[in-house]
Amino acid sequence: MFRILKISGDSLTPEYRNGDFVLVSKIPFLLRPVRAGDIVAFRQPGYGLLIKMVERLAPQGGGVFVVGTQPDSVDSRVFGEISPRQIVGKVIWHIKDRIA
Amino acid sequence: MIYKLLEVIDQKFGLERARAHCDIPCGIYDPITAQIAALTVVRMIDLMADLESKGGEKTMAYFNSLSRYISVKEEHAEKAKAEIRVIWGDFLKAQHLEKHPETHALVHQIMQLGSKVRQTTDREAALQFVEAINKFAEIFWDAKGIAVKRAKAPYAPNLELVYPNL
Structure with a gap:
């Protein structure tokens, strides 16, 4: 239901940095879809297990196009759309080792 | 404070990592490694056939040679598959795939042939493996905007390979 993950990598910098923690859950998707x-x-x-930002949803078929914020991010530009079934959860809390 | 607490928990229990993965764009890609590995598979099948055709007693030396040929065939078939997967997954981008929509089916065929040449000593399958990787090389060099030529490899089994025309 809830899962705490530690981020490894820099493809979502500057907001999400290597070493940050996130709490993810599928519960938000009960209220509204991704x-x-x-x-x-x-x-x-x-x-x-990867963490990326949803850029867009396919108009048909339900595919989800995910990207990083860095140009060399390995994401849907490399491996294509993902299925909603692959999603482990949405970030609902971001715990970082710095003052925002 | 919460961060510090989570750090302690992570150190003690090891929280799962979510990879915000970036590829280090070294930019060094070349299908020749896969092409040579596929040629090696054919060469190993030829050497196995030569050994078998000599007949005679199956000595320790025979089994030693045979097992070495099999081992190298296994290793190079897998190496060829791995090299193709990297170029397909990391180098080729959407615009390349749009231009060559046959790429996915071709890569799948290479994976299947790579497995077949590990499982068998089917020379015809090994030749198909080489040719499928040649076709992949043509797509790769086209994506780089470099013309290609075909020439016979200057070593046994002297099969035709696709080379960049530099």
Whole structure:
């Protein structure tokens, strides 16, 4: 239901940095479906558990296009859209080691 | 304070990592490694056939040679598959795939042939493996905007390979 994850990598900098913690959950999706701007954790074959930002939803088929904020991010530009079933949860709390 | 608490929990229990993965864009990609690995598979099948055709007693030396050929065939088939996966997954982008929509099916075919040449000593499958990787090389060099040529490899089994025409 809830999961605490530690971020590894820099593809979502500057907002989400290497070493930050996030609390993710699927509960928000009970209230409204995934939408652009959501930060989501998902499992991707070959890459494992990833965290990216939803850029857009496919008009048909339900595919979710996820991206990082850095140009060399490995994301949907590399592996294509993900299925909503791959999503582990949406970030509902961001715990960072610095003053915002 | 919450961060510090989570750090302690992480150190003690090891929280799961969510990778905000970036690829280090070294930019060094070349299908020749896969092409040579596929050639090696054909070469190993040829060497196995030569060994078998000599007949005679199956000595320790025979089994030693045979097992070495099999081992190298396994290793290079897997190496070719891995190299193709990296170029396909990391280098080729949407615009390349739009230009060459056959790429996904071709990569899948390479994966299947790579498995077949590990499982069998089917030379015809090994030749198909080389040719499928040649076709992938043509797509790769086209994506780089570099013309290609075909030439026979200057070593056994002297099969035709796709090379960049630099």
